[in-house]
Amino acid sequence: MPDTSSRILVPVGESSTFRNTVAYAVREARRIAAETGEESTVHFVYPVRWQLVDESERSAADAVADTLERARVWANDDLDYDDDGDLDAEDVSVSIETAVVGEDRYLFSPNDFAEVLLEYARDRGLDRIVLDPEYQPGGSAPMLQPLEFELARSGLVVEEAPVDRVVERGRLPSRANVSKALAMFGVSFGFYLLLAGVFDTFNLVTGAISAGVVTAVFARISFVNTPSVTGTVARIARFLLYVPYLLWEIVKANFSVAYIILHPDLPIDPEMQRYRAAIWGDLSVTTLANSITLTPGTLTVDMDRDSLIIHSLTGSARDGLAGGALERAVRFVFYGRSAARIPTPAERGTIASWTDDDQTDGDE
Amino acid sequence: MTPLEYLVVGLVLAGVFFSFVAVVGIIRLPDLYTRAHATSKSDTLGTVLSLGGIALLFGAEVSAVKTVLLLLFMLITNPTAAHAIARAAHDQGIEPWTTSDEEGD
Numbered sequence: 001m002p003d004t005s006s007r008i009l010v011p012v013g014e015s016s017t018f019r020n021t022v023a024y025a026v027r028e029a030r031r032i033a034a035e036t037g038e039e040s041t042v043h044f045v046y047p048v049r050w051q052l053v054d055e056s057e058r059s060a061a062d063a064v065a066d067t068l069e070r071a072r073v074w075a076n077d078d079l080d081y082d083d084d085g086d087l088d089a090e091d092v093s094v095s096i097e098t099a100v101v102g103e104d105r106y107l108f109s110p111n112d113f114a115e116v117l118l119e120y121a122r123d124r125g126l127d128r129i130v131l132d133p134e135y136q137p138g139g140s141a142p143m144l145q146p147l148e149f150e151l152a153r154s155g156l157v158v159e160e161a162p163v164d165r166v167v168e169r170g171r172l173p174s175r176a177n178v179s180k181a182l183a184m185f186g187v188s189f190g191f192y193l194l195l196a197g198v199f200d201t202f203n204l205v206t207g208a209i210s211a212g213v214v215t216a217v218f219a220r221i222s223f224v225n226t227p228s229v230t231g232t233v234a235r236i237a238r239f240l241l242y243v244p245y246l247l248w249e250i251v252k253a254n255f256s257v258a259y260i261i262l263h264p265d266l267p268i269d270p271e272m273q274r275y276r277a278a279i280w281g282d283l284s285v286t287t288l289a290n291s292i293t294l295t296p297g298t299l300t301v302d303m304d305r306d307s308l309i310i311h312s313l314t315g316s317a318r319d320g321l322a323g324g325a326l327e328r329a330v331r332f333v334f335y336g337r338s339a340a341r342i343p344t345p346a347e348r349g350t351i352a353s354w355t356d357d358d359q360t361d362g363d364e
Numbered sequence: 365m366t367p368l369e370y371l372v373v374g375l376v377l378a379g380v381f382f383s384f385v386a387v388v389g390i391i392r393l394p395d396l397y398t399r400a401h402a403t404s405k406s407d408t409l410g411t412v413l414s415l416g417g418i419a420l421l422f423g424a425e426v427s428a429v430k431t432v433l434l435l436l437f438m439l440i441t442n443p444t445a446a447h448a449i450a451r452a453a454h455d456q457g458i459e460p461w462t463t464s465d466e467e468g469d
Contacts, residue, residue: 254382258385
């Protein structure tokens, strides 16, 4: 019976509803254990993504361990109480396991994530998957829906944790920490002083106050991951290499667009394309999307689940996009040099012309 | 005129040229999406070139730094704005113009 299955897999990652999802999974396990008298088990599994292959981001491994440890602590916390919040005297037989999967692989698409999760579930005989509704394994790129779809194809029971009817005693996880606050404060203070241009007492004091307010409000919003000094410096250095390349592309783009616009025949052949870029995460996708908009004859129209919808002005612009030079450059900036060696979108078959049929597929 | 002034004039003139191209593009191109190409690319470069010229004229001053910051924000926000407009149109279900539409006219 799927609904009463007591062997639960919960993929975990940092999210605002992570705490509540843990509570839900544990509550379900307890409920079933109480009903059936069998032992329940909840596995918290962290599929690690590409960051761990990046040598400069070894500390990400600690973050993963930290997240799993938190899940375990919360789960054990919840097991001490019953649904009314009273201490539960009876001994509940719910076991909690944590695991890291996918370390040996390069996880990118929802497919990849689903594959490692299902493999783990099969090995351990787990047959029910509880998903955090805010779960974002690929940075913050919208990935839950396709992941859920892939998981459901396996025949296991897949559900999103209904986190609005959550335990009230659980506080939302505070994801702010010292390095986020420091980074935020430093950036805003520096920017304030830059605009002020004068380093007198007045500016230093008002700047510190303003930066303090900004830090208090935005520190946990602006950074999804804890910024690491080496990772950020390397990224900025690579970004500085990227800027001249991008500027050159922009200049070329402008000459070709100027040629088209001023040409008496207006030689255009517009088309919409769907482009599944091998890039995940807010900042990197935004960088790619904006770069695409700025370069020859291509314009990012929409972000549709896992892919970009791109409007291209001419056939040669489409060829340029399919060549994947920009994608490689953005991967170089965010993931390092080794990640830049990737087949072109055309070779991977992740670019295709977009039609209205695409709007509905996969939504069953 | 000093060489610096020539450079400034050249940059501003180039900026004016690309801004002009953007305007011509808005008038000539057939639909919203294609027009967004003109505004997002030509307009960005036009503004950036003009601002670059202005920053050079300021020389080593705080104003120059501020102008460069302005320039960077233009580079970030202009494509984002074009994207927002194109996306709104896309959400409304506006079909992009294709070469087959031309034959129908």
